[in-house]
Amino acid sequence: xxxxxxxxxxxxxxxxxxxxIEMAEALSANGWRxxxxxxxxxxxxxxxxxxxxxxxxxxxxxxPAVLWANSRRIRRLIDEEGVDIVHARSRAxxxxxxxxxxxxxxxxxxxxxxxxxxRSKLKRWYNGVMARGDxxxxxxxYMRDRIxxxxxxxxxxxxxxxxxxxxxxxxxxxxxPARIAAAREAFGVAPGDDRPIILxxxxxxxxxxxxxxxxxLAELDVDAHLVFAGDGxxxxxxxxxxxxxxxxxxxxxxxxxxxxxxxxxxxxxALAPSTLPEAFGxxxxxxxAMGVPVxxxxxxxxxxxxxxxxxxxxxPPGDADKLSAAIGRALALSPEQKAAMGAxxxxxxxxxxxxxxxxxxxxxVYQEVLGLR
Numbered sequence: 001x002x003x004x005x006x007x008x009x010x011x012x013x014x015x016x017x018x019x020x021i022e023m024a025e026a027l028s029a030n031g032w033r034x035x036x037x038x039x040x041x042x043x044x045x046x047x048x049x050x051x052x053x054x055x056x057x058x059x060x061x062x063x064p065a066v067l068w069a070n071s072r073r074i075r076r077l078i079d080e081e082g083v084d085i086v087h088a089r090s091r092a093x094x095x096x097x098x099x100x101x102x103x104x105x106x107x108x109x110x111x112x113x114x115x116x117x118x119r120s121k122l123k124r125w126y127n128g129v130m131a132r133g134d135x136x137x138x139x140x141x142y143m144r145d146r147i148x149x150x151x152x153x154x155x156x157x158x159x160x161x162x163x164x165x166x167x168x169x170x171x172x173x174x175x176x177p178a179r180i181a182a183a184r185e186a187f188g189v190a191p192g193d194d195r196p197i198i199l200x201x202x203x204x205x206x207x208x209x210x211x212x213x214x215x216x217l218a219e220l221d222v223d224a225h226l227v228f229a230g231d232g233x234x235x236x237x238x239x240x241x242x243x244x245x246x247x248x249x250x251x252x253x254x255x256x257x258x259x260x261x262x263x264x265x266x267x268x269x270a271l272a273p274s275t276l277p278e279a280f281g282x283x284x285x286x287x288x289a290m291g292v293p294v295x296x297x298x299x300x301x302x303x304x305x306x307x308x309x310x311x312x313x314x315x316p317p318g319d320a321d322k323l324s325a326a327i328g329r330a331l332a333l334s335p336e337q338k339a340a341m342g343a344x345x346x347x348x349x350x351x352x353x354x355x356x357x358x359x360x361x362x363x364x365v366y367q368e369v370l371g372l373r
Contacts, residue, residue, distance in 0.1 A: 291342030
C-alpha cells in the first residue's frame, strides 16, 4: 500500500479541487492512502466520503516565510506518514511541496491546472514550479504545448490527462423533478416562471466572462434569466455592471451550488465565456454530460471539449455580440433539435472525458513513478 499526498490551497468548488477528491476516491478504492494538505473548505465532507484524510495547513499563503515553514511541515509529514508520492496542484503550495519532496527524496508530481498568464520574467519563474515535477500532468493538449513553450519542459515528462466528468453523478436520467425544482428555487426563480434559464457556473472572478455574458444578455430580445452559480470576491463588481445595463432581477446570484447536476438539468443553456483560456473547461464538459447545449469561448481547452455546431457553439472570447447571437440561436432550437444536440454532447463526454479515465490514467502515473509498472 502506497501513500500519496496531494497539496492544494483550499477545498472549495473548482476543477482542481474536484479532481483532488476524485483521486482520493481512486486511491482509496485501490487500497492506497490518500492524504490532502489544504486549508480545507466546502468539500471537506466530500473528501472524507471519498476516503481521503485532510491535513490542515496554511498553504494558501504566498508569503515566502510561510512557504518555507510549510515546506518543513510537509517534510515532517512525509517522514511521519511514510508518504511515497507528493502531488502538487497549485503554485504557492507547490513550492513548499517541491522543497519538501526533494529534501525527502520523494517523487514529485504536478498537475498544471491553470493557463497562467506569466507576463513578466518573475511571474514566469513563479509559475514554472508547476513544470518541475518528475511527471507533469497537463489537462489538455493545449496545455501540454503551452507548458513546453513557456517553460522549455521536456515533452517526455508530460502526460496529457484531461479532467473527467463523473457520469454516474452527471446523468440526466437520475435527476428527479424534485431536485430540478429545488435547483430553480435555489436560483431564485419563482414557481410558474417559465422564462429560459441561462446558467454560467463559475467563480465570481473577472476572467470567467460574467461581464461578457451580461452585455450579451442586454442585447438579447428574449426575456431570460441569467444565473451566475458560484462564489468569489467579484460579486459586487458584477452586480454594478448588471445594474448599469438595466438587467436588474433578470440576473440571479445563488452563490455556491452543491447539486450541480440538478443545476444543469434546470437550465436551458450553459455558458463558459472565459476571457482568458481555460486549461480544460470542466463546466463545458459537465453541461454536455447533462445533455445541455453549451456556448464556450473559442480558446484554450474548450476547443477540444466542445464540438462546434454539434454539441454546442464556440464564439470569439470577449465578443458580446457573437455570444448574444449564439444564445439567440440556442434558445430558438426546437425540442427535437435541443435533444439531439444534448445526446451528441453526452456521447462525446462519455467517449473522451470521464472521471474514471482520469483516475485510471493518474493511477498509472503514480505506479510509473514508483516503478510498479
